[in-house]
Every structure is written in C-alpha cells, then in structure tokens.
Amino acid sequence: MKACAKCKIEKDIDQYEKNRAKKDGYQDRCRECRQADRKARYAALTPYQKSLETMSRAMVGRGKIKEGSYARVENRIGNSKQVSEYLDRYFKGAITDLLAEGKTPSVDRVDDKGHYEHGNVRVVDRSVNSSLGKGHVTVKARYGLQMMARFDDGRTCLFHSKVDASKGIGVERKTITEAIAKRNGRIASKGCTIEIYEG
Ligand SMILES: [Zn+2]
Structure with a gap:
C-alpha cells in the first residue's frame, strides 16, 4: 500500500504506474490522479498545441510498433518532445491553415517506403491521409x-x-x-x- 501524493488515499501498489527514477520504483500520484491531471493538462491546451501533441504521439507510437510490416517505418525525428518541436518549426503554417479550415492535421510520409525523417514528413488533412491506401490514421492503443x-x-x-x-x-x-x-x-x-x- 502507498499513499497517493495527490488524493492522499492509500492504494495497492498496482494502482501506481512504474517509474524507475523514483526511489520505490513507482509514481508518486496514483493512476487515477495522473490520468485526471493528464486530461486537465490536455484540455487547457490551445487547438494548435493539441494538434502538435496528437501528431507527435502518433508518430512516436508508430516508431515503437515491432510486429508486422509497418514496424519497418522508423521515426528518426526523436522523442515526442523533439517531434513536437520539429512539427512546430517546419509545419506551423500548414497546421494553422488546416485548423482554420476546420480540418484535422495529420502527419504523413512523402514517400510511403521511407521513414519518418527530415525531408520525408508532411502534414495533411487526416480525412485525406486515412483514405484507402494511406493507412496513416491516428494510432490509439485503446483495445489491446x-x-x-x-x-x-x-x-x-x-x-x-x-x-x-x-x-x-x-x-x-x-x-x-x-x-x-x-x-x-x-x-x-x-x-x-x-x-x-x-x-
Ligand atoms: Zn491519487
């Protein structure tokens, strides 16, 4: 049992996510509190920031997939923070324009056989991106x-x-x-x- 640093409730250790950097190997806040904090943080973002976050998560997520042919697609831009900075630096205009048109910006590769790396990344409208033959929809690991x-x-x-x-x-x-x-x-x-x- 461990008391959550936020809600102060004593909970079983499996109610905490692992974190090797912590002395006991677990997060200070319980899963529920961390989830609530993540949601609140996301809700406070501007549409542009939300878009950056969604795209960088999707790109980093794809880079991690090990099984199947899609695994050969590597994300060579970096971790989610680096990806987010990269998108902000090179695609601010495209993202802003798409949002202004009420569309959902989505990362895509210029050459489908290449990796996610500088020169092979573009930002397009998600509905175009996810049409037949372009399977790059936002990846969400919800169902296992x-x-x-x-x-x-x-x-x-x-x-x-x-x-x-x-x-x-x-x-x-x-x-x-x-x-x-x-x-x-x-x-x-x-x-x-x-x-x-x-x-
Ligand atoms: Zn808690």
Missing part, C-alpha cells in the same frame, strides 16, 4: 487489439480500433467486425485482408 490491413499490392497499415480501421480502409464498421470475427477476414471489395494481433 491490433489490426493489420494487408492490401493486394503489398501495402500494409496497422489500426488499433475498429473505428480507425473502418475510416482507414473506407468500409463500414460492421464490415471490419465481420472480418475480425473470421480472423484473417478478407474484404474483397477493398482488396485487403485484415489480420489480428493481440496487442
């Missing part, structure tokens, strides 16, 4: 389930939710659900196969 869409022409894209997959592939969510139910389900109309990984 990963879906790899493998297209007939060899392209692959990884999704972490049915919503992202349906947007990315351009089919209804129920089509994704059916494909998942079959495990390695094939979506003939879109020329792709959905493979499931337990994340």
Whole structure:
C-alpha cells in the first residue's frame, strides 16, 4: 500500500504506474490522479498545441510498433518532445491553415517506403491521409487489439480500433467486425485482408 501524493488515499501498489527514477520504483500520484491531471493538462491546451501533441504521439507510437510490416517505418525525428518541436518549426503554417479550415492535421510520409525523417514528413488533412491506401490514421492503443490491413499490392497499415480501421480502409464498421470475427477476414471489395494481433 502507498499513499497517493495527490488524493492522499492509500492504494495497492498496482494502482501506481512504474517509474524507475523514483526511489520505490513507482509514481508518486496514483493512476487515477495522473490520468485526471493528464486530461486537465490536455484540455487547457490551445487547438494548435493539441494538434502538435496528437501528431507527435502518433508518430512516436508508430516508431515503437515491432510486429508486422509497418514496424519497418522508423521515426528518426526523436522523442515526442523533439517531434513536437520539429512539427512546430517546419509545419506551423500548414497546421494553422488546416485548423482554420476546420480540418484535422495529420502527419504523413512523402514517400510511403521511407521513414519518418527530415525531408520525408508532411502534414495533411487526416480525412485525406486515412483514405484507402494511406493507412496513416491516428494510432490509439485503446483495445489491446491490433489490426493489420494487408492490401493486394503489398501495402500494409496497422489500426488499433475498429473505428480507425473502418475510416482507414473506407468500409463500414460492421464490415471490419465481420472480418475480425473470421480472423484473417478478407474484404474483397477493398482488396485487403485484415489480420489480428493481440496487442
Ligand atoms: Zn491519487
């Protein structure tokens, strides 16, 4: 048991995230408090700052994926702070313009076969980015389930939710659900196969 530095409630140690930098190896604030603080911090950001954060998280997240073909895409810009600074430095105009048009800025690679590195990164409208063949939707690890869409022409894209997959592939969510139910389900109309990984 450990008392949370914020809510002061004594909680089991599994209610704290690990942090090797701390003396006892765990965070000072409990999971619940840290989550609440993260939410409050995010809510206080401007739309531009939120956009930077979402994009840098997505990019760093993609760099970490080890399984499947998408893993070969490396993020060579840096950690989330460095990515955020990079986007702010080179894409401020593009991000600001997209936001002004009511669109959602999203990071994309200029050359799909290349890595996320200087010269191969661009910021585009997410609805364009996630259309068929461009599977770069925002990655959210919510379900502990990963879906790899493998297209007939060899392209692959990884999704972490049915919503992202349906947007990315351009089919209804129920089509994704059916494909998942079959495990390695094939979506003939879109020329792709959905493979499931337990994340
Ligand atoms: Zn707490």
